[in-house]
Amino acid sequence: MAGAPAMAVSGGLSRADAYARADALTALGRKMFFDPSLSASHALACASCHAPSAGFSPADAAPIRFGGPHLDQPGGRAVPSLTYIEVTPAFTEHEFDGEEEGDPSVDNGPTGGLDWDGRADRGRDQARFPLLAPNEMANASPAAVVASVRAAPYAGEVRALSGGSDDAALFRTVVAALEAFEQDPATFYPYTSKFDAYLAGKATLSNAEARGLKLFEDEDKGNCASCHRSQVDATGTPPQFTDYGMIALGLPRNPAIPANKDPNFYDLGLCGPYRTDFAGEADYCGLFKTPSLRNVARRKTFFHNGVFTSLRDAVAFYVYRDVQPERFYPRRADGSVAIYDDLPERYRQNLNQDPPFGGKPGDRPALTEAEIDDVVAFLKTLDDGYQPPHAGVSSSR
Ligand code: HEC
Ligand code: HEC
Structure with a gap:
């Protein structure tokens, strides 16, 4: 960059200065992400x-985490992974994506946004929630966050990047730094999975992985790619394994979530209660955002309520939900199966019924047990950090 003509890009910053500022924000965000002193308990960092x-999700299989000043306030949902969220589009109620769906007049419905219900649009908006949420880092106010920042070893960096030392300016820098860190490619979207190497012609899938990929994409079998997209798009961006769509899957209720002790409480995703702008919008009840499946094999809990703790069980849910519901849902006193027990009856027309779902109890499942194993084998190729077998190790010299 040295010697390049200083070009004004924005706010009077030269291009080189803008890059330097972005790097400094990222480095600062990394320090804050791992710093428990930013929480009221002084015991809880973002990390x-x-x-x-675990792909920036919890390292153990507890379905929810506890936060608050004394770490005794339960969260309501499983913690999502943070890898590959940087290209998440802003939330919209009406997504028209002619290129992928073949018909630009088709409204694909609510799509995008951060969190399981899409309620935050940008990392900097999202970062406010954990810092201030009473059951997470539980700071009473932005000023409380800033007070911790002023006492942190990186206080000088925050001030230097803020262009002011009032609370509002410092808090803006805090959330901007966290957002910048979440956009660091090497950390959050390295594209170093075996599947990426395979797409680049630098790795071969095993037989099981190759069969799994086929089943994942086959519209009559797994049909997973209809939501968890697996193709390079027209701009050349590698697949993110999500279309960011909001879908109702009818997951079993998770009794381990404290809020579910109240039989009248339901986490209905897009229509609330954690998101409030679509309260009473019946068509939106039970809908949650389709997550990326990159690094999914590193997760210890699956889906918005963390009801499954193994990847195989998560895949089997799709295959058996409708044909063997007794595997997942509890029985009522009369012995009948309480299918879709986490979604009140009046919202069940929202449930997705496309393959691999559909059919009635006793029908043949969309995938065999061996095919489920193949899909799981394929999903494991989506973990970053793939090391190709050392060339020449087995060959004679
Ligand atoms: C106590 C646990 C906890 C802590 C601490 C925490 N988070 Fe989260 N995070 C969650 C949960 C739970 C969600 C999902 C919330 C929802 O969907 O309602 C989430 C969601 C997110 C998302 C949205 C991801 C997506 O896929 O849409 C981002 C980004 C995020 N957190 C960043 C952070 C940052 C930055 C920090 C530190 C300032 C932080 N989190 C601290 C539990 C936590
Ligand atoms: C109709 C769209 C759709 C299809 C088809 C689909 N998924 Fe999903 N998937 C979702 C949504 C939406 C979620 C999150 C739902 C929730 O938590 O309530 C999800 C979540 C997951 C998760 C949990 C990820 C996490 O971070 O917790 C896994 C694993 C998964 N899907 C795998 C698959 C596989 C394998 C297939 C094919 C057999 C498949 N999905 C088919 C929409 C879909």
Whole structure:
């Protein structure tokens, strides 16, 4: 960059200065992400819930986390992974994507946004929630966050990047730094999975992985790719394994979530209660955002309510939901199966019924047990950090 003519890009910053500022924000965000002193308990960092080893989701299989000043306030949902969220589109109620769906007049419905219900649009908006949420980092106010920041070893960096030292300016820098860190490619979207190597012609899928990919894409079998897209798009962006659509899957209720002790409480996703702008919008009840499946094999809990703790069980749910519901849902006193027990009856027309769902109890499942194993084998190729077998290791010299 040295010697390049200084070009004004924005706010009077030269291009080189803008890059330097972005780098400084990212480095600062990384420090804050791992800093428990930013929470009221002084014991909870972003990384306590979003652990790097698990694709930035929790390192253990507890369905929800506890936060608050004394770490006794339960969360309501499983913690999502943070890898590959940087290209999440802003939330919209009406998504028209002619290129992928073949017909630009088709309204694909609510799509995008951060969190399981899409209620935050940008990392900096999202970062306010955990910092201030009473059951997460539980700071009483932005000023409380700033007070911790002023006492942190990186206080000088925050001030230097803020262009002011009032609370509002410092807090803006805090959330901008966290957002910048979440957009760091090497950390959050490296595209170093075996599947990426395979797309680049640098790795071969095993037989099971190759069969799994086929089943994942086959519209009559797994049909997974209809939502978890697996193709490079027209702009050349590698597949994100999500179309960001909001869908009702009818997951079993998770009794381990404290809020579910109240039989009248339902987490209905897009229509509330955590999201409030679509309260009473019956068509939206039970809908949650389709997550990326990159690094999914690193997760310890699956789906918005963390009801499954193994990837195989998560895949089997799709296959058996309608044909063997007794595998997942509890029985009522009369012995009948309480299918879709986490979605009140009046919202059940919202449930997705496309393959691999559909059919009635006793029908043949869309995938065999061996095919479920193949899909799981394929999903494991989506973990970043793939090391190709060392060339020449087995060959004679
Ligand atoms: C106590 C656990 C906990 C802590 C601490 C925490 N988070 Fe989260 N995070 C969650 C949960 C739970 C969700 C999902 C919330 C929802 O969908 O309603 C989430 C969602 C997110 C999302 C949206 C991801 C997506 O796929 O849409 C981002 C981004 C995020 N957190 C970043 C952060 C940052 C940055 C911090 C630190 C400032 C942080 N989190 C601290 C539990 C936590
Ligand atoms: C109709 C759209 C759709 C189809 C088809 C679909 N999924 Fe999903 N998938 C979703 C949505 C939506 C969620 C999140 C739902 C929730 O948590 O309530 C999800 C979540 C998941 C999760 C949990 C991820 C996490 O971060 O917790 C896995 C694993 C998964 N899907 C795998 C698959 C596989 C394998 C297939 C094919 C057999 C498939 N999906 C087919 C929409 C779909």
